[in-house]
Amino acid sequence: MYDLLHRPGEMRERTLSVTVPDDLGTEIIAVKAGSVLTAELRLESLHDGILVSADVRGTASGECVRCLIDVEQPVEVEIQELFAYSEDEAFDYAVQVDMIDLEPVIRDAVVLSLPFQPVCQEDCLGLCPECGVRLLDNPGHEHEAPVDPRWAALAGLEGLGGEGSSQKEDVAGTGTGATEEKR
Ligand SMILES: [Zn+2]
Numbered sequence: 001m002y003d004l005l006h007r008p009g010e011m012r013e014r015t016l017s018v019t020v021p022d023d024l025g026t027e028i029i030a031v032k033a034g035s036v037l038t039a040e041l042r043l044e045s046l047h048d049g050i051l052v053s054a055d056v057r058g059t060a061s062g063e064c065v066r067c068l069i070d071v072e073q074p075v076e077v078e079i080q081e082l083f084a085y086s087e088d089e090a091f092d093y094a095v096q097v098d099m100i101d102l103e104p105v106i107r108d109a110v111v112l113s114l115p116f117q118p119v120c121q122e123d124c125l126g127l128c129p130e131c132g133v134r135l136l137d138n139p140g141h142e143h144e145a146p147v148d149p150r151w152a153a154l155a156g157l158e159g160l161g162g163e164g165s166s167q168k169e170d171v172a173g174t175g176t177g178a179t180e181e182k183r
């Protein structure tokens with residue numbers, strides 16, 4: 001890239017493959033260390049610096065926050081950043097000792113592009129709160145209707161008083177747990 005420096009109007013295109021040195025992202029989802037990011041770079045020499053445009057692609061892997069299965073998703077971010085010759089504070093990045101360091105720019109852009117709460121699919125139903133099976137794999141999965149808290153109370157009374165049966169039927173008729181009563 002040295003031939004671009006201080007030569008406004010010059011342009012170069014490069015494709016760069018970078019092996020990610022350490023996880024880029026969060027504990028939930030990240031472009032993992034060892035995976036490859038590809039960057040299609042366009043470097044344009046301007047009067048005050050080098051304008052870098054990049055199309056960065058890779059793959060992030062993580063876990064669905066609802067059902068916990070592994071999730072892989074493509075990462076694609078576009079970056080455009082001016083690396084200025086001057087170290088003026090007006091510019092976020094500067095050309096340093098005739099070099100540009102793309103790493104922090106790519107790192108930030110990739111991390112920001114990752115979903116905060118990755119899901120395997122938008123309508124993931126998560127796990128059954130009772131037995132933990134993944135609901136998407138088990139359509140129609142259900143347990144016997146949970147014991148209505150009012151039932152539980154009556155069951156307790158029953159033991160004490162011994163005349164709970166008539167009350168029981170009243171509750172079953174109004175509640176959603178009626179199916180449980182069929183025998
Ligand atoms: Zn899921």
Ligand SMILES: [Zn+2]
Nearest residue numbers: 128130131132
């Ligand atoms: Zn279950």
